[in-house]
Amino acid sequence: MDNIFITYQRALELLESQIEDFPTESKALKDCVGAYLAEDLHADRDFPPFDRVTMDGIAISFSSFESGRRQFKIEAISPAGSPQLVLQNPDNCIEVMTGTIVPEKADTVIRYEDLSIQNGVAHLQSETITHRQSIHFKGSDRAQGALMVKKGRQLSSAEINIAAAVGKPSLLVKKLPDAVIFSTGDELVDVDESPEIHQIRRSNVYGIRNTLKEWGIQSELQHLPDEKSEMERVIAKYLKSHQILFFTGGVSKGKYDFLPEVLEALQVKRLFHKVQQRPGKPFWFGTALTGAKIFALPGNPVSSFVCLYVYFQYWLRSSLGLNLNFQYVKLLDEISFKPDLVYFLEAKLESQTDGTLAALPLPGNGSGDFANLVNADGFLILPQNKTLFKKGEVYPFLHYRQVF
Numbered sequence: 064m065d066n067i068f069i070t071y072q073r074a075l076e077l078l079e080s081q082i083e084d085f086p087t088e089s090k091a092l093k094d095c096v097g098a099y100l101a102e103d104l105h106a107d108r109d110f111p112p113f114d115r116v117t118m119d120g121i122a123i124s125f126s127s128f129e130s131g132r133r134q135f136k137i138e139a140i141s142p143a144g145s146p147q148l149v150l151q152n153p154d155n156c157i158e159v160m161t162g163t164i165v166p167e168k169a170d171t172v173i174r175y176e177d178l179s180i181q182n183g184v185a186h187l188q189s190e191t192i193t194h195r196q197s198i199h200f201k202g203s204d205r206a207q208g209a210l211m212v213k214k215g216r217q218l219s220s221a222e223i224n225i226a227a228a229v230g231k232p233s234l235l236v237k238k239l240p241d242a243v244i245f246s247t248g249d250e251l252v253d254v255d256e257s258p259e260i261h262q263i264r265r266s267n268v269y270g271i272r273n274t275l276k277e278w279g280i281q282s283e284l285q286h287l288p289d290e291k292s293e294m295e296r297v298i299a300k301y302l303k304s305h306q307i308l309f310f311t312g313g314v315s316k317g318k319y320d321f322l323p324e325v326l327e328a329l330q331v332k333r334l335f336h337k338v339q340q341r342p343g344k345p346f347w348f349g350t351a352l353t354g355a356k357i358f359a360l361p362g363n364p365v366s367s368f369v370c371l372y373v374y375f376q377y378w379l380r381s382s383l384g385l386n387l388n389f390q391y392v393k394l395l396d397e398i399s400f401k402p403d404l405v406y407f408l409e410a411k412l413e414s415q416t417d418g419t420l421a422a423l424p425l426p427g428n429g430s431g432d433f434a435n436l437v438n439a440d441g442f443l444i445l446p447q448n449k450t451l452f453k454k455g456e457v458y459p460f461l462h463y464r465q466v467f
């Protein structure tokens with residue numbers, strides 16, 4: 064079997080050549096967290112929509128204060144949600160609550176802490192009153208019609224607040240395809256089974272399913288034995304029903320690593336197999352006649368993790384018109400790495416007192432050591448053209464954990 068042993072950069076280019084334009088769907092706002100917005104959100108009104116009182120207290124006409132007045136008869140009270148009142152006499156005041164509309168003819172708000180109120184009259188206790196204080200002016204954040212959230216954005220609470228504020232009970236979002244994730248291998252048993260001494264639980268696929276969910280993709284788990292005809296039969300079925308297929312294991316050089324030949328027998332076009340990197344070297348990527356994308360991740364748990372975050376994430380974000388950004392961090396330890404491969408090195412982030420972020424390398428015991436993933440936050444991407452990476456040098460870092 065000929066292998067196309069390509070560089071990391073070339074692998075990204077080939078993934079880029081296979082990006083998709085996902086369809087859109089309308090989704091209830093309550094279900095939109097994590098979804099990718101497929102419409103621009105504009106301000107339907109000014110933000111804020113009226114001159115909004117920001118402190119509980121009284122509203123006055125500043126000219127009255129300027130001309131020496133320090134006592135204001137209370138004309139009325141304006142709770143939040145009540146229509147705008149008019150200050151009838153410029154020497155009086157209106158009691159106003161945070162969130163109410165500033166009364167007409169008033170232009171300055173004084174908080175209760177700076178007042179004492181007796182017999183319906185507010186007495187000023189402070190001299191430091193400034194014109195227009197404690198008012199959030201109409202349109203001062205965004206004008207009506209302004210672009211508030213651009214399409215493409217993955218929706219978090221901040222954007223969902225905006226959608227609600229501009230009156231969108233549902234949003235147009237990208238409809239991402241469902242995926243299937245196959246574990247492969249006769250050594251694997253399910254999570255609720257007791258493995259024999261020579262067996263392990265099929266852990267990989269659970270983590271992958273969880274990551275996909277964070278990225279907005281639903282998936283089901285399936286298992287394939289190391290048996291060619293059964294693999295071919297099951298995969299043929301899923302190629303018809305799914306647009307994204309993941310596999311873990313069965314892509315390297317072992318006698319029972321049947322996946323590449325099974326996929327090719329099913330006329331899945333291989334875009335590449337094997338990348339000049341560690342871990343994750345045996346990664347296989349291709350497209351089926353149906354257009355389905357096949358991400359065959361190496362079986363070792365850290366390798367499958369790396370390839371999911373490095374390659375699938377890149378393909379997904381590119382398909383959504385988004386960049387995959389790295390954080391640049393300082394290396395906290397010297398690393399020597401001789402092979403002519405990109406090294407995705409597990410590392411833990413540490414915040415420095417000089418305001419920079421640094422990464423403590425945690426090499427672990429190789430690509431089978433997935434216990435180590437719990438201690439790290441992501442991968443340093445150490446380039447192929449170097450062997451010595453010195454303390455203090457800066458390298459890109461790919462997170463798999465947002466909170467650390």
Ligand SMILES: Nc1nc2c(c(=O)[nH]1)N[C@H]1C(S)=C(S)[C@@H](COP(=O)(O)OP(=O)(O)OC[C@H]3O[C@@H](n4cnc5c(N)ncnc54)[C@H](O)[C@@H]3O)O[C@H]1N2
Pocket residue numbers: 246247248250251263264265266267268311312313314315316317320342343344345360361362363364366430431
């Ligand atoms: N002669 C060579 N052998 C190997 C090479 C090589 O270049 N030449 N590459 C090594 C590298 S690198 C990797 S990575 C692995 C990849 O192997 P496969 O993709 O074929 O995966 P398997 O052989 O099926 O399994 C490898 C390893 O991972 C465990 N595994 C598999 N699936 C799961 C799962 N769902 N959950 C947890 N663990 C899983 C499996 O039990 C094996 O221990 O090949 C090297 N060999």
Ligand code: MOO
Pocket residue numbers: 340341342343344345361363366430431
């Ligand atoms: O490169 Mo493999 O992916 O280390 O274990």
Ligand SMILES: [Mg+2]
Pocket residue numbers: 312313314315316317320362
């Ligand atoms: Mg193998």
